[in-house]
Amino acid sequence: MCIATTMSKLMPPIENKPNTREAILDAAETVVGRDGSSRLTIDAVVVESGYSKGGVLYHFPNKTALLAAMVDRMVEGITVKIDGARSEAEDKSAPILPAIISAMVHHRKPDTNVSSALLAASAEQPELLDSARDYIEKIVADAVSPAPDPILGLIAFLAMDGLHFSDLLGLHYVDDAQREAVQSRLIQMMTEMYA
Amino acid sequence: MCIATTMSKLMPPIENKPNTREAILDAAETVVGRDGSSRLTIDAVVVESGYSKGGVLYHFPNKTALLAAMVDRMVEGITVKIDGARSEAEDKSAPILPAIISAMVHHRKPDTNVSSALLAASAEQPELLDSARDYIEKIVADAVSPAPDPILGLIAFLAMDGLHFSDLLGLHYVDDAQREAVQSRLIQMMTEMYA
DNA sequence: GCACATAAACCGTCCAGACGGTACAGTCAA
DNA sequence: TTGACTGTACCGTCTGGACGGTTTATGTGC
Numbered sequence: 001m002c003i004a005t006t007m008s009k010l011m012p013p014i015e016n017k018p019n020t021r022e023a024i025l026d027a028a029e030t031v032v033g034r035d036g037s038s039r040l041t042i043d044a045v046v047v048e049s050g051y052s053k054g055g056v057l058y059h060f061p062n063k064t065a066l067l068a069a070m071v072d073r074m075v076e077g078i079t080v081k082i083d084g085a086r087s088e089a090e091d092k093s094a095p096i097l098p099a100i101i102s103a104m105v106h107h108r109k110p111d112t113n114v115s116s117a118l119l120a121a122s123a124e125q126p127e128l129l130d131s132a133r134d135y136i137e138k139i140v141a142d143a144v145s146p147a148p149d150p151i152l153g154l155i156a157f158l159a160m161d162g163l164h165f166s167d168l169l170g171l172h173y174v175d176d177a178q179r180e181a182v183q184s185r186l187i188q189m190m191t192e193m194y195a
Numbered sequence: 196m197c198i199a200t201t202m203s204k205l206m207p208p209i210e211n212k213p214n215t216r217e218a219i220l221d222a223a224e225t226v227v228g229r230d231g232s233s234r235l236t237i238d239a240v241v242v243e244s245g246y247s248k249g250g251v252l253y254h255f256p257n258k259t260a261l262l263a264a265m266v267d268r269m270v271e272g273i274t275v276k277i278d279g280a281r282s283e284a285e286d287k288s289a290p291i292l293p294a295i296i297s298a299m300v301h302h303r304k305p306d307t308n309v310s311s312a313l314l315a316a317s318a319e320q321p322e323l324l325d326s327a328r329d330y331i332e333k334i335v336a337d338a339v340s341p342a343p344d345p346i347l348g349l350i351a352f353l354a355m356d357g358l359h360f361s362d363l364l365g366l367h368y369v370d371d372a373q374r375e376a377v378q379s380r381l382i383q384m385m386t387e388m389y390a
Numbered sequence: 391g392c393a394c395a396t397a398a399a400c401c402g403t404c405c406a407g408a409c410g411g412t413a414c415a416g417t418c419a420a
Numbered sequence: 421t422t423g424a425c426t427g428t429a430c431c432g433t434c435t436g437g438a439c440g441g442t443t444t445a446t447g448t449g450c
Binding site: 035036037038125126129136152154159160161165166171178181182 | 230231232233313314317318319320321324327328331332335346347349350352353354355356357358360361363364365366367368369373376377380381
């Protein structure tokens with residue numbers, strides 16, 4: 001009983017209904033990736049998600065809230081992976097940068113593009129990207145700057161961003177084999193940097 | 196002959212009325228850069244450019260034509276610079292890749308962002324990016340693939356793209372000094388690749 | 391164990407405003 | 421005369437979002 005109430009109080013405050021919100025955000029990403037950010041309308045999300053308009057607006061009271069949630073989810077997702085990689089590397093006294101780049105590599109989702117959120121937010125309300133920018137700045141400050149060769153670290157980050165954005169805009173001028181090679185080469189470069 | 200064709204290609208052939216079209220395209224880029232691609236409406240371009248709606252629609256019969264022209268102008272601008280750099284390098288039997296990267300560095304415009312066109316097109320009609328993608332593929336095939344270390348060349352391209360896109364989305368997590376350092380480092384890397 | 395209260399989750403419609411685009415009459419310099 | 425515009429009025433469609441209604445889950449008093 002006590003456990004039950006504790007559980008029910010601890011578990012669901014962040015997400016009572018875990019799936020609906022996520023499903024709506026997934027639908028929004030799908031729309032952006034497929035149709036372009038200007039086609040990200042509430043109605044499009046309604047159709048894509050299968051919920052009703054009222055239902056979507058229940059979870060996200062307005063479009064700005066939806067966009068903000070998209071950005072937040074993206075930032076949180078990457079944060080978790082990168083922080084995990086970083087602390088794991090620190091535990092093993094291993095170099096941080098290869099671990100982070102590797103985490104960025106494996107963060108890529110197959111279907112919906114992770115960074116659709118960036119595109120959507122920049123289209124409608126560029127201010128929403130402030131949190132993302134702050135986050136990236138923090139990573140650069142924490143991981144790149146203290147590295148033996150900060151500029152090379154920055155180049156690796158930028159190259160990863162280049163890959164993400166070419167995905168994002170659908171300009172896939174890098175095929176899978178090249179991508180693979182670029183990624184392992186970047187990890188190798190980061191590893192050698194500490195040697 | 197060669198000079199004449201070059202001149203006629205650079206100066207007047209496509210545009211009888213040089214300034215208005217360019218001014219309208221500039222205004223469109225400004226709107227995208229400042230307000231986001233979803234605010235790129237014909238009326239916004241009208242206000243920003245100072246022309247009338249009839250005037251804007253006189254030059255670009257519909258919004259798609261405007262977007263296509265934005266993409267075309269961007270591609271043509273970079274093409275001119277890169278092709279110039281490449282042929283200059285070839286004349287001097289110098290390596291191509293450092294010249295191209297250097298040209299990309301200096302292509303950056305101070306105020307309006309060059310790649311706003313990409314953002315605007317991807318928002319509204321991702322198909323419009325086909326020509327840009329074809330162009331990039333061609334560069335990669337012509338310049339990067341034959342290089343001594345194609346993957347490193349690709350990394351340099353991707354890093355430059357990363358810089359452009361961070362500009363584009365207004366996530367300036369790279370300050371001017373870092374940018375400067377990254378660029379000269381990339382050129383250095385490309386130069387050493389041929390040694 | 392049952393009636394009831396309450397809120398969360400979700401549905402479907404309606405509307406004002408924004409948008410792309412049309413139409414057209416007029417201006418003005420070359 | 422013509423090309424390059426201006427200015428205004430207008431139309432159909434799309435969009436955000438307000439709103440009121442309905443179902444479902446949870447708990448509470450008895």
